[in-house]
Amino acid sequence: MSRVAFIMDRLFRRFGLSGKSFIPLLVATGCGVPGIMASRTIEQDRDRKLTVMTTSFIPCGAKMPIIGLFAGAVFGQNAWVATSAFVIGIAAVVVSGIILKKFKVFAGEPAPFVMELPAYHWPTLANLLASTWERGWSFIKRAGTLILASSIVLWFLQSFGIVNGSLSLVEDNNVSLLADLGRMLAWIFVPLGWAGDMAWKATVATFTGLIAKEEVVNTFGVLYAGLGEVSEEGTEIWAAVAADFSAVTAWSFLIFNLLCAPCFAAMGAIKREMNNWKWTLASIGYMCGFAYVVSLMVYQIGGLFTGEVTFSVFSVVAFALLGLLLVLLFRKGYSGRDDTIHTAMALESGK
Numbered sequence: 001m002s003r004v005a006f007i008m009d010r011l012f013r014r015f016g017l018s019g020k021s022f023i024p025l026l027v028a029t030g031c032g033v034p035g036i037m038a039s040r041t042i043e044q045d046r047d048r049k050l051t052v053m054t055t056s057f058i059p060c061g062a063k064m065p066i067i068g069l070f071a072g073a074v075f076g077q078n079a080w081v082a083t084s085a086f087v088i089g090i091a092a093v094v095v096s097g098i099i100l101k102k103f104k105v106f107a108g109e110p111a112p113f114v115m116e117l118p119a120y121h122w123p124t125l126a127n128l129l130a131s132t133w134e135r136g137w138s139f140i141k142r143a144g145t146l147i148l149a150s151s152i153v154l155w156f157l158q159s160f161g162i163v164n165g166s167l168s169l170v171e172d173n174n175v176s177l178l179a180d181l182g183r184m185l186a187w188i189f190v191p192l193g194w195a196g197d198m199a200w201k202a203t204v205a206t207f208t209g210l211i212a213k214e215e216v217v218n219t220f221g222v223l224y225a226g227l228g229e230v231s232e233e234g235t236e237i238w239a240a241v242a243a244d245f246s247a248v249t250a251w252s253f254l255i256f257n258l259l260c261a262p263c264f265a266a267m268g269a270i271k272r273e274m275n276n277w278k279w280t281l282a283s284i285g286y287m288c289g290f291a292y293v294v295s296l297m298v299y300q301i302g303g304l305f306t307g308e309v310t311f312s313v314f315s316v317v318a319f320a321l322l323g324l325l326l327v328l329l330f331r332k333g334y335s336g337r338d339d340t341i342h343t344a345m346a347l348e349s350g351k
Helices: 002-013 019-027 032-041 045-055 061-073 080-101 125-159 177-192 198-208 215-225 235-244 247-259 264-274 277-306 313-330 339-349
Strands: 160-163 166-169
Touching (some): 019 032, 045 080, 061 080, 061 215, 061 247, 080 277, 080 313, 160 177, 177 198, 177 247, 198 215, 198 247, 215 235, 247 277
């Protein structure tokens, strides 16, 4: 890992990151929490914050069921869907690194690469078992607490509704409390193409995905299959999902959930690493905003090419956002000198 980070340092510096940022990004392909925590090895504060803000763009293991669901239901089980998801995540990291590095708060050259290159050696069985148990037990605790609790709440909201002025069991999801809650918030995602009967389902699934990304497929399982058994890939609900999502709306939904704020556990890791609520909220806000902008452009511009979208004010907004994104990418960055240089010059001059 140290040697790979050393090799990647020259490449990563081109878009504002240190070679040490490669390790958190690589770890994040398994889980965003240890990926974010791995950023603490980066000495320079601004490089560490930039890495924390972009690490969750990389698809983690919890996002793979979402990819598998739409790859199977909408895209004919094509392998390129998963590959493109990682390409989109990497592109988001690169674009964000270039854009954010041009702002004053992140400006300056990455810190010089200094890292010990330990000798190659075989991993010990004890360390391997300890690491496996730690990660396995962490998932068991999460599955037995957050995921179980959220599933119970989700079942209650989906099974009950207000009928004739009183709370009672309902058989139709469309009159449930969950549907009412989803419809209240669904307007936010109308520009992304989430419309019709699927809008509230997609909205609810997105918000439950903030608890744990696996919950997106679990939520669709409850909404589309009721109390039926649903596998990790959601094969039992493929037909129902395909009826609600077109290729463009599926990409819009998929991209938003891949790039938006991570699960609660990863948000907690961001808070611990940032050690500042303002930076934590700024990081989460940036990820959600970036995901919304990209999904909006994908649906509005992509829909124009497929004929699914008619030119509207949202199309104008999408092209305007695309232009703004290109301006931010290619504009000249902050030209002020690094604070450390100012300090050094002040010390030299005796001021």
